[in-house]
Amino acid sequence: METIDKIKQQISENPILLYMKGSPKLPSCGFSSQAAQAIMSCGEKFAFVDILQNPDIRAELPAYAQWPTFPQLWVEGELIGGCDIIIEMFQKGELQPLIKEAAARRDGEEAAE
Ligand SMILES: N[C@@H](CCC(=O)N[C@@H](CS)C(=O)NCC(=O)O)C(=O)O
Numbered sequence: 327m328e329t330i331d332k333i334k335q336q337i338s339e340n341p342i343l344l345y346m347k348g349s350p351k352l353p354s355c356g357f358s359s360q361a362a363q364a365i366m367s368c369g370e371k372f373a374f375v376d377i378l379q380n381p382d383i384r385a386e387l388p389a390y391a392q393w394p395t396f397p398q399l400w401v402e403g404e405l406i407g408g409c410d411i412i413i414e415m416f417q418k419g420e421l422q423p424l425i426k427e428a429a430a431r432r433d434g435e436e437a438a439e
Pocket residue numbers: 347355357384394395396397407408409410411
């Protein structure tokens with residue numbers, strides 16, 4: 327599959343998706359670590375893609391996203407932002423409802439199937 331199609335598929339199939347360096351349990355960069363920590367603290371499952379293991383995605387996602395860096399949080403097909411935005415939303419109490427609502431819709435859909 328073309329990289330761009332892989333990216334589009336990941337974004338459409340995963341309502342809460344973090345592109346990051348390393349994994350939430352073993353992040354490879356402080357920015358990715360902080361972002362993953364904030365999202366994990368919301369208490370919902372989320373998908374992640376380790377861009378260090380996927381150099382094609384690392385190369386092509388920034389242009390598609392029109393966002394130059396990692397991490398990148400995507401919720402329901404939309405780019406929310408990187409580490410700074412995630413942390414700011416977390417501190418304002420905006421991250422938890424965003425994640426909780428997306429998870430509720432996701433898990434509700436699963437239950438209805
Ligand atoms: N201020 C950024 C910090 C993230 C950042 O600067 N990431 C850099 C270093 S990890 C990056 O992704 N560079 C491009 C690359 O490594 O492919 C944010 O809010 O996310």
